[in-house]
Amino acid sequence: MSPDEISVDEGDTVTLRVSTDKPMELHVHGYDAEQEVEPGQEAKLHFKADLTGRFEIEDHESEKEIGLLQVRPR
Amino acid sequence: MRRMLMAASVFILMLAYASPALAHGFGPTYDIPIPLWLYLYGAAAAVVLAFIPLALFSRKERDTYQYPRFDLFGIPWLRKLLNSRLLIGGLRVLSVVLFLVVVIAGLVGLQSGFNFAPTFVWVTWWVGFSFFTALVGNLWPLLNPWSVLFDWAEGLARRVGFRDELELGEPYPEGFGIWPAVGLYLVFVWTENVFSGSYVPRNIALFALGYTLITLYGMAFFGKETWLRHGEAFSVFFGLLGRFAPTEVRVKDPGVCQGCDGCEPGRCVNCYGCFRRAAPEARELNLRPPAVGLGLPERALPGGAAFVIVVLAGVTFDGLLETPLWLEILRLTPITQTLGVMLLPLLFLGIYLGFVQLSRVLGGGGEAGFGQFAAAYAFSLVPIAIAYQMAHYYTYLLIQGQMIISLISDPLGWGWNLFGTAGFEPRYGIVGAGFVWYSQVALIVIGHVIAVYLAHSISLRLLRDPGRAFRSQLPMLVLMVLYTITSLWILAQPIVK
Numbered sequence: 001m002s003p004d005e006i007s008v009d010e011g012d013t014v015t016l017r018v019s020t021d022k023p024m025e026l027h028v029h030g031y032d033a034e035q036e037v038e039p040g041q042e043a044k045l046h047f048k049a050d051l052t053g054r055f056e057i058e059d060h061e062s063e064k065e066i067g068l069l070q071v072r073p074r
Numbered sequence: 075m076r077r078m079l080m081a082a083s084v085f086i087l088m089l090a091y092a093s094p095a096l097a098h099g100f101g102p103t104y105d106i107p108i109p110l111w112l113y114l115y116g117a118a119a120a121v122v123l124a125f126i127p128l129a130l131f132s133r134k135e136r137d138t139y140q141y142p143r144f145d146l147f148g149i150p151w152l153r154k155l156l157n158s159r160l161l162i163g164g165l166r167v168l169s170v171v172l173f174l175v176v177v178i179a180g181l182v183g184l185q186s187g188f189n190f191a192p193t194f195v196w197v198t199w200w201v202g203f204s205f206f207t208a209l210v211g212n213l214w215p216l217l218n219p220w221s222v223l224f225d226w227a228e229g230l231a232r233r234v235g236f237r238d239e240l241e242l243g244e245p246y247p248e249g250f251g252i253w254p255a256v257g258l259y260l261v262f263v264w265t266e267n268v269f270s271g272s273y274v275p276r277n278i279a280l281f282a283l284g285y286t287l288i289t290l291y292g293m294a295f296f297g298k299e300t301w302l303r304h305g306e307a308f309s310v311f312f313g314l315l316g317r318f319a320p321t322e323v324r325v326k327d328p329g330v331c332q333g334c335d336g337c338e339p340g341r342c343v344n345c346y347g348c349f350r351r352a353a354p355e356a357r358e359l360n361l362r363p364p365a366v367g368l369g370l371p372e373r374a375l376p377g378g379a380a381f382v383i384v385v386l387a388g389v390t391f392d393g394l395l396e397t398p399l400w401l402e403i404l405r406l407t408p409i410t411q412t413l414g415v416m417l418l419p420l421l422f423l424g425i426y427l428g429f430v431q432l433s434r435v436l437g438g439g440g441e442a443g444f445g446q447f448a449a450a451y452a453f454s455l456v457p458i459a460i461a462y463q464m465a466h467y468y469t470y471l472l473i474q475g476q477m478i479i480s481l482i483s484d485p486l487g488w489g490w491n492l493f494g495t496a497g498f499e500p501r502y503g504i505v506g507a508g509f510v511w512y513s514q515v516a517l518i519v520i521g522h523v524i525a526v527y528l529a530h531s532i533s534l535r536l537l538r539d540p541g542r543a544f545r546s547q548l549p550m551l552v553l554m555v556l557y558t559i560t561s562l563w564i565l566a567q568p569i570v571k
Contacts, residue, residue, distance in 0.1 A: 010507075029102075029502065030502035030503060051502055051503035051506075052106070052503070052506045052507030052508065053104045053105065053106060053469075053502070053503065053506075053507045053510070054102070054103060054104050054105065054106055054569070055104070055502070056102050063186070063187060065102070070106055071106075071507070072106060072507065073106075073506055073507045073508035073511075
């Protein structure tokens with residue numbers, strides 16, 4: 001995943017615009033944010049960063065970790 | 075509160091994706107590194123607070139064997155409950171059942187994804203049970219599945235007409251001390267931190283079975299108690315943590331301790347072999363102030379200090395692995411992960427022995443020799459390691475530990491739902507990152523103060539002179555501040571994979 005790690009502050013409203021080379025189901029741990037992504041299309045993942053800490057971003061299709069979300073406390 | 079709108083473009087290339095090296099056995103870290111300013115405050119607190127115990131407690135020599143205690147066996151109903159065959163036998167059966175579930179799940183269960191073995195071994199047992207041992211008391215001598223299996227095998231042998239015990243009772247070479255446990259523990263630390271397949275269920279089962287062979291053979295060859303005290307790495311490890319615990323077992327009858335090399339007759343504390351042999355009236359189960367067990371005089375076995383140093387280094391190595399510094403070391407020097415596991419304890423040992431020698435130069439030797447100093451002071455560093463381990467792992471235990479709730483219903487990953495909990499989803503965000511930061515720094519600073527206090531009471535015991543004890547403590551304080559600040563520094567490092 002590029003960037004490897006996304007860093008935001010607590011309370012931020014986060015929008016991830018995601019593009020991929022393979023169909024996948026994106027999931028941000030700790031947040032119930034899930035989004036299917038298809039190659040050639042930009043998908044949007046939208047959530048409010050209200051839990052602080054480090055969370056894995058994974059692909060539910062392959063059960064692999066692809067990146068990290070870091071939410072810093074205010 | 076100001077709300078920010080964050081937007082990021084993310085591009086995911088699955089082809090270029092490589093499996094990340096997982097730190098501590100398995101599972102992610104949830105903590106954000108502590109910020110620089112908090113790290114500096116923590117470090118400053120460690121330096122300042124180091125001198126407070128010295129100023130408060132430096133007056134008189136005291137016997138570290140004397141401290142307030144309360145015998146739980148003095149309460150009749152509690153005595154009955156804690157000695158009931160149902161409770162004790164039930165716990166022992168449960169322990170063996172869990173051990174067998176780990177082995178079976180490891181061998182035949184689903185190898186990727188849902189499996190009981192990795193979570194139970196690395197989270198529930200290794201992290202969770204360690205915390206329990208340090209904070210409550212050491213139940214390992216009771217629950218140790220290898221010890222239970224050995225007892226059962228002996229009972230069975232007797233029943234089928236075997237007159238002799240299963241133990242061959244070969245004399246244990248005194249010079250070996252607890253070196254076998256040091257070696258096995260080192261292998262375990264390597265497995266935990268370096269071996270890339272440490273969270274693969276089948277590997278866990280194979281390691282467990284291999285270790286079972288070693289342990290049963292050791293117990294049969296040298297005698298059960300002898301092997302548990304010298305060679306069974308986890309008995310020695312949990313025994314060490316149990317010295318920190320606010321509970322102890324004690325044997326009042328000195329006759330029980332004849333021939334035991336783990337305690338001195340009349341001063342038998344947390345010597346589990348003796349406790350087992352003692353008559354019920356001769357047993358005590360005491361509440362006591364935490365950490366006093368680490369300051370007790372004990373019979374130093376060869377390898378005793380080395381074991382403590384290997385534990386301290388292992389705990390630090392676990393955190394160091396995730397720092398950018400370590401990546402640079404791997405990149406720029408011929409050092410590998412495996413070499414690191416072996417070199418770090420040697421480095422720690424060298425630094426430690428150097429400071430012990432300095433302490434003896436400044437404080438004088440007293441009646442005790444270098445070996446006795448080296449053996450005694452090592453224990454005083456243990457609270458820092460325990461505090462660091464807790465700071466490093468407690469959120470991991472809180473979050474990853476919840477996985478066991480669903481796994482217990484479907485241990486093999488075959489889609490069962492034995493207890494109706496298979497669908498349980500772990501709750502994140504139990505503790506916020508801000509609270510985690512402060513609690514981590516607080517834990518380490520508290521561990522540090524306990525360590526300083528312990529080292530000082532040990533020096534009073536060995537030197538029997540407040541003035542010399544004070545001088546002897548200056549190098550030890552520097553050593554502790556170094557170790558504490560290293561621990562804090564690791565928590566402040568960005569985590570890399």
